[in-house]
Amino acid sequence: AQSVSQHNHHVILSEAASLELGCNYSYGGTVNLFWYVQYPGQHLQLLLKYFSGDPLVKGIKGFEAEFIKSKFSFNLRKPSVQWSDTAEYFCAVNARGNTGKLIFGQGTTLQVKP
């Protein structure tokens, strides 16, 4: 069965610090990978996605993620976080060619101190 594991449950950073959130998935076939973000009081929004091609994908607000197939990982990075990045971040995967069903990780709460 597919599963997604996010390494950090709660991360606290100061503004301008660099961010890396870990995500590993378990699935033997080809997958599509996503990072979603949920700002306080708002709905889940797509941050970035990987379907194929360049394993380094860039998303909104300066975020990027790198797909490393050999490690089944899709880590999220940002060189310099801002207070407005305070949110919950979810990694998600679906099996390519499948129903589109997304399997989510448990989420990482990021708190950025001004």
Add this chain to the structure above:
Amino acid sequence: EAGVAQSPRYKIIEKRQSVAFWCNPISGHATLYWYQQILGQGPKLLIQFQNNGVVDDSQLPKDRFSAERLKGVDSTLKIQPAKLEDSAVYLCASSSDRSSPLHFGNGTRLTVT
């Protein structure tokens, strides 16, 4: 474009009562999903519709949960009777097709006492 609309935003009920949630997806989106998000966990898919047909309901507790999508547009999710462990946020999402990213609504926060 207008987003996914859900109502109500909050609902508090006692165990063994029934409750219903409503979702209006983005216009033209054929695929609709209901997810359950328990506090501290990621969303878990309950049911997926393609137009008005069910694609996946393998994780829907069918003894108490039911869902329908009339005319392939709006959808309702019902719980009857509710249990304490049903306390969660119920998220509706839609996509234009199975391979497109999901657009989520704000969710309905259900508290069962």
